Amino acid sequence: MKKRDKINIPTKYVIGFLTAICIAFVALCLVNDNFAKPIKNTVATVIIPVQKGMNYVGGWFSDKADNLRDIQSLQEENKALKAENSELKSENVILSQQQNELSRLRELYELDDIYSDYPKVAARVIGKDTSNWFTVFTIDKGSDSGLAVDMNVIADGGLVGIITYVGSNYAKVTSIINDDSNVGAKFATTSDTCIVSGDLKLMEQGLIKVSNININANVKEGDMLLTSYISDKFVPGILIGYVTTIEDDANRLTKSSYLMPVVDFAHLEEVLVITQLKENFQ
């Protein structure tokens, strides 16, 4: 400490200087998105491997805990699954016949098969936002694996969110239940469009707000919502969830509702990233 005393700058100057640095950071980030990228990448090369290791340890423990589960319940589950499997097999035969028919008919009508599989990359969730305000999380793949900003992320067959930042070895996903998220959606049955926006107040109940539904739209509780063509960032045709009670708005022009997402946001472990960007979508 004695050595330090010789070049000691008063603390008030240091804190002033650091405050100026913080404000400069904020200003530069607002002006130029790429300004912080080198810093973020440098820090990420250190932190991401630690997070991955921690996840691995956590996963190992939960695996061990699962192994200790009652064998009998597993056997029962196995029996039920076998029964279900044989049912599904027979269903599958019928469905594949229908699929053949469908593709033949599509050829006849020269329809594009628009809902065909998007190219996907699997990734693992490695970290969640430290604050309790947002539902933002990081995944263990980044630009090195070909990911880019605005790619859609799905899990459990439903929309999870969108990539808002990519580092070289990680990417940040903003989920659709996040308070500042808005998704253009449409009803699967009637193609009426609406806007799905996350709200912190509804997060506890696991719901998302749906607004701007046309007052004349013939929609009802339990209808399916998909991402729409109108959205400039979300690729069309991804399932978002099912609407609950629908109410007329005070202005008598629109209706609003709540949406139950198909994704279980509290227990996300693995997600799929759709590498097809909307801007390149044909």
Added chain:
Amino acid sequence: MLRKIIYTILVILLFVIQTTFSGAISLGNVAPNLIIIIVCMYGLLRGRRAGMYIGFFAGLLLDVFFGIGDVMGINAMILMYIGFLNGIFNDMIYIKNYHIPVIAVAISTFAYEFFYYVFAFMIRNKLDLPYYLRHIIIPEIVYTVFVTLFLFKIILWIDSKIEKYEKRGEKSVD
């Protein structure tokens, strides 16, 4: 130097725990704010300047991954002032019992969350502060204070070990 290295590792460790295990440690969608605890404690134990540096560093770490609106610097600034203000009390009070750290962490968490609300929500015209107080800020304060009761002992223990080690070093030099 040793102290700096150990506290850097501690901050990173708590950050990683908070990001990876937040699902496991959260109760009713609210996770404790471990970073605040270490910033607070370090400020109380080592003074203004040390608190300021650790707050700045920990805040930057948060900013890199989860900055408000992808902007760096806001968390760093809030946490830096929290560390600094806690440091002011360093030479005024005795901190080896529960009361002071608990009160300091409670006030600091409130301050941090309040400013977070201002920068992340109020700025977007989400003005229902009482709701957010009830559902996010106060539960988080309670949970963070609860964790402090355990973490504070561990941090004190680590600090006393480092102190002992440093003193031993001095003796051998003499």
